[in-house]
Amino acid sequence: MASGSGDRKIPIDPVITPFSIFLWGGRDKFDRRRDIHDALAKNPIFSKTAVVLPSIARKDAWTRAALQARELIRLKLEHGWSHTAFREAIRLTDNMLPVQPQFRIFMSNLDRQMSDEQKALWIPKAERFEIFGSYAQTELGHGSNVRDLETTATFDREHDEFIINSPTLSSTKYWIGTTGVWATHSIVVAKLLIDRKNYGNHLFLTQIRDLDTQRLMPGVEIYELGPKAFQGMLGTDNGAMQFHNVRIPRSQMLARNAQVLSDGTYVEPKNQKHSYGSMVTVRAIMAEITGWDLLKAVAVCYHYTSFRKQFRKDRSRETETTVIDYASVKQRLIPLLAKGTALVLVGQNVTRGYDAYTINNLKTGDFSQLEDFHLQTVGAKVYSTEITSHGVETCRIACGGHGYHALSGFGRMYANAVNAVTYEGDNYVIGQQVPRAIMKHFKNRTEGSLPSLSYLARIRDGSESSSPSIQPEGDWLKPEVQQWALEKRLAHMVSAHIEDTADGRDTSYTCHALTMAHSDFVYWKGFRELLQTLEQERPAYLEQVTSLFHVFALSILHNPHHPSLAQALPLPFAQQRSLRAAHDAAVENLAANHLAGIIEAYGFTEYEMDSALARADKTPYEALFEEGAKRSEMSGNSMSHLWPMMVNTRQMWKRIEGARCQEGNMQAKL
Template sequence: MTDNMLPIQPQFRIFLSNLERQMSDEQKEIWIPKAERFEIFGSYCQTELGHGSNVKGIETTATFDAETDEFLINSPTISSTKYWIGSTGVWATHGIVVARLIVKEKDYGNHLFLVQLRNLDSQEIMPGCEIYELGPKAFQGMLGTDNGALTFHHVRIPRDQMLARNAQVLGDGTYIPPKNLKHSYGSMVTVRALMAEITGWDLLKAVTVAYHYTNFRKQFSRSGNGHESPVFDYASVRYRLLPLLAKATALVIVSQAIKRAYEEYTAKYLRTDDISQLEDLHLQTVGAKVYSTEITGYGVETCRIACGSHGYSALSGFGRMYANSINAVTYEGDNFVVAQQVPRAILKHFKAGTESSIPSLSYLSVLRNATTPQPLGIRSPSDWLKRDSQSFILEQQVAILVQQHMEDTKAGRDTSYACHALTMAHGDFVYWKGLWEVVDNIPSGEVYKGSMVALAQLFSLSIMTSAHIVLCLPLTLTAAQRASLRLAYDAVIVEVAGKHAQNVINAYGFTEFELDSALARSDQSPYEALLEGAQKSEMNHMQHLWPMMVDTRKMWRRAQRDIQKGGVKSKL
């Protein structure tokens, strides 16, 4: 149930995780049991009207009052209003508030504070808090999430409600800073590690619906025998849907590995306070967030379009899927903004010579040992299926874009747009590498091994057909090599369509409740479900409007007669 955009999501995804990671042991003993028993219901209050991606620009203040041993939480400007805060418009009783710590008139930057927002007995808004639910979102998405606007008017909280695992303020106003500022990455890393996998599942649902419908829907005859063919049999459909099946599988599998790595880091951090891995995880999750949400958002729309006019019906479910997935390119960091963090990290490691410590940056060796690119030794379609050929292509793609980024940075150019393409190319390599690592570890006797190998090859060839455009000039791919890549891609599409796609989709086992689509029902054909939906439309019961429609036609006819009689100008 927690994947249905409900107010309960922040409680698990970010509220409890921040209590666990950011509170002192004493604080956790008090607050975590309350949250786990749902005695309190939490939200994470960071984004403001005036500042989203620029977290350093946050204006909400938490000023320490030594006389009362309290913090005053205040929103000094309209732009400091907390906005888009999930589960806050109606539900949340408490919020983890990101605010600028002010002690003795000195600004120590952003810290986290636990603030009560509503009375636990009545749900009434607490004095000094001003809260509004934001209303409908674009495309009617995330209807179950009560995003809110939140303003603080000098709200007092006890000093011990500053989350104090990493930094704290003593009773006399002494500020004890964190040992390492990188701990601030933790909040966003948590959410982004979850987002990457969740968006993959969202795309898989859309592909499942589109696959089911396009195999049912028949149009024209491909064989000339008079029998109509399923539209899935046409290349115009297969080449749109099957690569998305492979990409969605990669998103889920590799993102699960990233999430496990973060969970292992968290367990170690809670035992030892060791955050040495956090910077690398931050890089991984930022890249995964951008990569997964871009592919999913536009992939869901591709599935809708592949289903023709019936995909445009709300009954298809694609409208809801799109509305609930495309927003992910914006929340938790606009993709074009957060994508800039990946090139910065790449350049940092390249300049420091530390890229060997991070497997996902192995392509930097191409720049470190720069030589004139040699022509690819690919002579047949099967050569494109070899791992070293794929690795070479994808490493060269990122290396070329990194080189361009370094040159642009040195020349003082604005790279904020180009960073997005570099981050996506980095994602291609990371997800390609991660997917093959999982596939290689599947025992050869497993019945699904062949399907996973085929999907991994399809994913690889799909991203290489885009990568070779970047490479074609610097590496001078020959016409024969480009043709062989196309032939290899064609062959894998045919193999996946004929042998594996149905088995893979069946293996995911989505229920009708999860898909919620008239195009993928087990008890009805898509046509029956669509017609039933039309029969249930409320507009079929608007008989009280019929007299108005009749009167309108009569008025129009009278106006036309008046015009014909004597040049009277119609006002209709």
């Protein structure tokens, strides 16, 4: 038995190389990662091995998360961590913490939707955690369809207050993160009513718990939501919340845009697009971080499948074949490495662009690019969450039976990743915005205004239609050939969508594949542009990134996310064959020449991966035996109180047969 993990090098601390700095998004980000990693991995409160979360009661798992939240608050306040660092530290704990919304959706709403006076009062309170914030939008009866939310905020002129109410069961705020136990203040989305007139949804900062006692405020009825599917999101206390004539001062309606004056006059917002803002922020963050989720799963799968041996490829071989050398593993795993890389690299670009825009926009009030960012982040959210959740589960399955052990970590990763497919907008619902925008701009010939739709012009002028004569294998690596194929596929799908819409068909199903195809193109383009920049700089890792790009580009063509994407690009068999050959060659090339180097450059640590299949000082078998089995809370004598019951059960037949005999005897006597 191997006593160590051989040449599978699994770092304890982040390892720094120029390539890893590039992949992690630059020196600043890399250093932040290292600092956070240091602070958490070496602090026993954040230990990932001290407690086996999937074994304990949910309440106990949440308690642990609440104590971690407290410790993280201490760290932030004492060391002056940035909001970003705080957010990233929460992610590193993996199971979410109750304080998670504080610097995501809570703060971003205060920031974007409050007037300057309001900000001066509330932001310091939020920043120093004097209040714990949440964001209450979703109701039992309405998710994506925000317009039909039922909660009301009625203006009471006499007391200069709003009265918040939940008029129906279906208006119960539901799924509200951190609200079940933790939060003291919630930004409540409610219909503004003044003199019975409905002014639509506005945001109201509502105190829900007493700051000194944590008891519910009068009229606020809250329940924690109960467990989530797959044991997901253990650290979040979601809430179900109803309001019964809850009064808040007029000054707590978020008033950067619309306002209500003391006499009840409604002052309209200058800009209608402002409401996009907070969703765009959250989705921009999601676009990048889901890529990291996928890459961690890929890394665990890599470490395990390059350890595990099974069968012999060639029967004459003495030793068994390492499973990563089988096409069945390689062809599942390596495209996911390339896709994860694309999600992260292109996702970082989106976040960077949006951050720059935001800073500028807060100064100038110029919202002109917001629609493009909205579109980009919707597409990115749908694309990245689909690929990641599906990819994480593919990694687990590629590890075979042992992937099903909770300590492999894949279950936790999937539970937390797949959640994003239906939250912050169900993918099938929000995904419809992409085709809608495509249609609008195609019709109006306005795609020039939106960088992410630039390909529409090429579709319109028909330049995509001339089929290049593709030579075996090599040609598929040419970007112009890839672009031709991606545009041809999109052109076909867009035309079909135009036709369907004209025919009055319900396109809510087919939209999804179109959104994926659109995003394939957007990500391909983003990755390609990034590679072009690198080609000029010629860093030492150019070859690795090029190899990742090839696998990404060819996998979205050869093995698209949905069968209808394959149907939309019906290549002649000869071209299909050459595409497949090019794809397989790109996968083989990456596997043979760059895989180990790329995994090393990402350098996920033992702490980051949190998997028994990837321990620095133990093989997966040692870890599965020692951590999985020997430490099981049901091992040894721990269930011995049930032993007499089992022994007794095995003797039950005697009693039952005995009783039957007796009965028989009795009947015989009668």
